[in-house]
Amino acid sequence: MVVTNHTTTIKNKSINYKATTGTQPVWNEKGEPIAALYYTFYERTNTNNTNERPLIISFNGGPGSASVWMHIAYTGPKVLNLDSEGYPIQPYGVSDNPNSILDIADIVYVNPVNTGYSRMIPDSKGELPKRDTFFGINADIKYLAEWINTFVSRKGRWESPKYIIGESYGGTRVMGLANELQNRQWMYLNGVILVSPADYKLYNTNQPVYSALNLPYFTAAAWHHNMLSPELQQKDLLNILPEAEDFAINNLMPALAKGGFISENEKGQIAKKMAYYSGLSEQSILQNNLDVPTHFYWKDLLRNKTGQTIGRLDSRYLGIDKRETGISPDYSPELMSWNHAFTPAINYYLREHLNFKTDIKYQMFGDVHPWDRRNDNTREGLRQAMAQNPFLKVLIQSGYYDGATTYFGAKYTMWQIDPSGKMKDRFTFKGYRSGHMMYLRSEDLITANDDLRAFMKNALTNGKAAKYLKK
Missing domain, CATH: 3.40.50.1820 (Alpha/Beta hydrolase fold, catalytic domain)
Structure with a gap:
């Protein structure tokens, strides 16, 4: 001592x-x-x-x-x-x-x-x-x-x-x-x-409740990287998060609970709104059946803009992968920096x-x-x-x-x-x-x-x- x-x-x-x-x-x-x-x-x-x-x-x-x-x-x-x-x-x-x-x-x-x-x-x-x-x-x-x-x-x-x-x-x-x-x-x-x-x-439950809870975080990360629509991007972060939270609880969570039996019409409407709040394309969201994993989000958000990945623990950080293709980043840039x-x-x-x-x-x-x-x-x-x-x-x-x-x-x-x-x-x-x-x-x-x-x-x-x- x-x-x-x-x-x-x-x-x-x-x-x-x-x-x-x-x-x-x-x-x-x-x-x-x-x-x-x-x-x-x-x-x-x-x-x-x-x-x-x-x-x-x-x-x-x-x-x-x-x-x-x-x-x-x-x-x-x-x-x-x-x-x-x-x-x-x-x-x-x-x-x-x-x-x-x-x-x-x-x-x-x-x-x-x-x-x-x-x-x-x-x-x-x-x-x-x-x-x-x-x-x-x-x-x-x-x-x-x-x-x-x-x-x-x-x-x-x-x-x-x-x-x-x-x-x-x-x-x-x-x-x-x-x-x-x-x-x-x-x-x-x-x-x-x-x-x-x-x-x-x-964590690790693979339940729709967990997946839906990630959406407001997607909104925050997309806002930071200027990936939202001008309508949202011009607002302050704290003014748009309540909207995303409400959609996650009252719309996305029930939709995910329906799994493969959700109607195509509702699935399309949910994907469109998810894209609005996440910065991802409707196509990427539909290809994930509305259930977008966080590791895919870190890889995909900037894929067609800068080709960079975003950090897991702090999504303000940017990373560079060997390939822009794939479903998850090669590494966590924020953790390496820390x-x-x-x-x-x-x-x-x-x-x-x-x-x-x-x-x-x-x-x-x-x-x-x-x-x-x-x-x-x-x-x-x-x-x-x-x-x-x-x-x-x-x-x-x-x-x-x-x-x-x-x-x-x-x-x-x-x-x-x-x-x-x-x-x-x-x-x-x-x-x-x-x-x-x-x-x-x-x-x-x-x-x-x-x-x-x-x-x-x-x-x-x-x-x-x-x-x-x-x-």
Whole structure:
């Protein structure tokens, strides 16, 4: 464990903080260490009443992704060198983040097993633990909840208001952790924050509901690349998305549900309107039977204009394929751009700024597959946690140009968590004019962090009793 002290300026105020980085064990039922999780913990030091300060526990996704993206690009005291639209620039490195939430909350970034510097620990015979101890939806939630309990106890933060934030697959993770922490660790949260959340109740289902939910994202991407009709293109993005959402729910979804038995007339009308909202040709849409895969969209949108592909996680990015023909891009241009900038930046930052030096390789993406996705009850787990805890609130943040975990899919997840609708006033959705990592864009970095501040403040109890009131 290494401790360093720093000073920065956030929201025009001088902030002194301590950074603690190192590992903390995961134990089995016998009390034997089976893994060491690498973490970085930031605590503000020039403040009083530490126990009253919110504690944020931060995860990225994958599964198999290190806790690097939000660490050095979103909420932490340093951010990757980027231009104003979020594109990485050289020289690689980091600079101060004047928008970090460290002014109002302490933050720990956690790297699950086989990500970052986190590794399994062999037993006395030199054998590693069974992989299914860690690599699956429920296994992941179980051991991370135990780890969080230990961390909170070691740092003396049981009195602090607590929030968990997860990006992408981390959204699935923190939905499950909310329930696991509450019902197995007896740790009650104030807030759960889902950043570009992945919901596996939707993905890979091959159901019309999922396909229809992609259309508003198509509209956003087409608008950005000037591929919509002049009638739509001249409007602001936020003025046309509600139209696309309404069509997706009330027209496209029922049409897709009819499958091959839809009438030719209705099929043609739907294809025409899809083309209007997506930037694709009616022919391409009909050739896909109205069910347009996202990977085809990334390949086809600009096929007959520039021949370029668009990014999966951030469709503002452009790529060049070997051939313009085909049904999916050769690679994800945004991920390649991010990897070649984030990797040297995090290695440099941890070694030179936080003084954590090791010969262990920092795993941006670790070996966690096969990943057990069975018995995914995370959405229901979050509902149960909210029902049992009147204080628990949820914030969802999504980028309009995210083609992997689309913003409208995130809205749909929010709608489905509580079918009763009795807790809908405890959900907040925020959208941004960027992609999966909306915070890479300068304007959204400011807005998204301010949205976190407002959410955390709103989720504080301020001395109120935890109870439901009679209506």
